[in-house]
Amino acid sequence: MTGKLHIIDREAATGCFGCINQECKAAHLSGENEEKLVGQGAKPALLQEALIALLPPILGFIGGFIGMGIISPGSGDPSRAASGVVALFAAAFITYWVRRTP
Secondary structure, three states, X not given: OOOOEEEEOHHHHHHHOOXXXXXXXXXXXXOOOEEEEOOOXXXXXHHHHHHHHHHHHHHHHHHHHHHHHHHOOOXXXXXXXXXXXXXXXXXXXXXXXXXXXX
16 A cells, blocks of 8 residues: 555544554544545654564573573573573563553
8 A cells, every 4th residue: 555545534444443554543533534645654663663573572582592691601502592482472572561551
């Protein structure tokens, strides 16, 4: 839909149930008929959302891997990797719940 002109009307709001485009939903729920150029600025927002979603788990894995090496210097790579995976899931879970709360 990027770069195409769409007319958004109130009757089409029933199609928003499965839609993930938040700008589109906001336009439908406002109750106004408007013309909108869809996709302008969508790429920076998508990149920002991707960084917010992916960066904490990646940093969590790195922190868990390095942290296990600091805590237990004699530990091998399998235990460090397992610690990293646990930290990855913990960071993903925390990021999900923090972003979900308003």
